Amino acid sequence: MTTTNRPYRIGIDVGGTKIAGVLIDAAGTVLDTSMVPARAGSDNLINDVVRMAKTLCATPVPVGIGTPGQVDNVNGVVRAIANLNITELALGPEVTARLGVPTHVENDVNAAALGAKTVDAGDVGAHDTVVFLNFGTGLAAGVVCAGKLERGYRGALGEIGHVPVDPNRFLCPCGQRGCLETIASGGAVARLWPCDGPSMPNLLAKASQGDVAATRILNMVTYGIGDAVQLVTQAYDPRVLILGGGMCKTGRPFLELVTRELQRRQEGCHFLSTIDIPSRLRLASTDQPLGAIGAALALDE
Structure with missing residues (x-):
């Protein structure tokens, strides 16, 4: 437990299976971390958040x-x-009532975007745009422009997972067919390629061994990922595009897959060659609690 009289803040990232927390100082340095399993129900979530903050x-x-x-x-x-x-x-x-401190609640992808911009974007200009593209169970983007989150009118900015452009026309939980999320997300890969353990690394391995079914599905998924990356780049024109979420924990093989797809699209297309999407790509850190760090930083929003 840390005690301080300096301007510290806490960031908490609520996930479907775990809750992660950080204590950061005014410079954004992580001083302490915590993690507990997530429990279902409103009372449990409030209690877990309050207990973590006190810890x-x-x-x-x-x-x-x-x-x-x-x-x-x-x-x-x-x-x-x-x-x-x-x-x-x-x-x-509820948390403010229990702790007696200001509390800010933010969309988890937006929070991760702030964290990724701080940790992974490198030396970007004060007025540059950074996009965090989350290939998790779903698919969504967080957009940081000139250091501030972009949310849109109803908070739907960056919800590219529900743009219905995929020709396979799979049914999406949102009620539409052909949403990008049904083909270019961790949840989609798990559904299309069920296996023991993480689906994306297994799918890549099987395809590299010449498995016909794996190759067919990987081609389908890769095209959807390329659409997602191209869509956010052309919509927001970011200086840096950070790829994160469960699928990206595959690491360099995932980044190389995306890069090859984008380079393929650039062949013979002067427009895509000029905007050079591959040069903007970064992988999000997997050893930093980006969502929790971003949640703490969102207090300034």
């Missing part, structure tokens, strides 16, 4: 929370956290 810092300090679901970041309300069986929860007000 990270004995003195009450502001808390930023990144969470899946539909987030009203102005009022601190989150809706539809399906994995935790939460329909609606005034998470920010």
Whole structure:
């Protein structure tokens, strides 16, 4: 447990299976970390967040929370956290009431975008745009422009996973068919290529061995990933595009797969060659709690 009288803050990243937390100082340096299993239900989530905040810092300090679901970041309300069986929860007000500190609730991909921009974007200019593209169970992008999150009118900015452009026309949980998320996400790969262990590394390995079914599915997935990357690049024109989420834990083979697809698209296309998407790509760090770091930084938003 850390005690301080300096301007520290806590960031907490709520996931479907675990909750991660960090204590950072005013410079954004991570001073302490914590992780606990996520438990279903509103009361459990509030209790776990409050307990983690007290563990990270004995003195009450502001808390930023990144969470899946539909987030009203102005009022601190989150809706539809399906994995935790939460329909609606005034998470920010509840945590503030228990801890007596300012609490900010942010969409988890937005929070991860802030964390990735700080940790992985390198030397970007003050007015540059950085996009974090999350290939997790779903597919979404977080956009940071001139150091600030872009959210749009109803918080739907970056929800590219539900753009219905894939010709396979798979049914999406959102009710549409052909959403990018149904082909270019970790959840999609797990559905298309069920196996023991992480699906993406297994799919890559089998395809490299000449497995016909694996090659067919990998080609399908790769094309969808290329669409997702090209879509966010042409929509937001970022200086840096950071690839993260569960699929990207495959590491360099995943980045090389995406790069090859984009280079293939550039062949014979002066427009794509000019904007040079591959040169902008980065892999998100897997050894840093980006979501929790970003949740703490979102307190400045």
